[in-house]
Amino acid sequence: MTKTVTVNIPHDLGKAEARRRIEAGFGQLGAQFGGEGLMSVTRAWEGDRLSFGAKVLGQAIAGRLDVQDQAVRMEIDLPDVLGMIAGKIKGRLQKEGQLLLEKK
Numbered sequence: 001m002t003k004t005v006t007v008n009i010p011h012d013l014g015k016a017e018a019r020r021r022i023e024a025g026f027g028q029l030g031a032q033f034g035g036e037g038l039m040s041v042t043r044a045w046e047g048d049r050l051s052f053g054a055k056v057l058g059q060a061i062a063g064r065l066d067v068q069d070q071a072v073r074m075e076i077d078l079p080d081v082l083g084m085i086a087g088k089i090k091g092r093l094q095k096e097g098q099l100l101l102e103k104k
Contacts, residue, residue, distance in 0.1 A: 003083030005090045007074045009097040015048060018101055019067050022050065025100050056082070072101065 011018050026043055043052040050065040063076035074093060078086055 002077045002079060003086050005076045005086050007090055007093045009072045009101055011101040012103060015067050015069055018072055021100050
């Protein structure tokens with residue numbers, strides 16, 4: 001049974017800039033965690049929705065990320081093992097997402 005974690009991250013960047021930063025962030029993800037158990041990341045855009053998947057510590061996760069004018073909504077489906085720490089994962093996603101989308 002999977003547990004879905006939902007995170008909403010407000011921004012004032014506009015869709016195009018938010019999408020550019022998200023794409024850059026996914027590019028850095030593999031480089032940062034490649035040696036720490038993140039085996040592969042897949043992603044595909046369809047309009048303003050990014051569908052992605054990853055294998056983390058041998059566990060497969062899937063998610064969707066919707067880029068809106070003033071917010072990004074992320075939903076991640078966690079397997080049972082990772083679902084037990086869903087609260088911590090949600091907090092980390094919220095924090096990292098805000099850093100990625102803050103106006104600089």
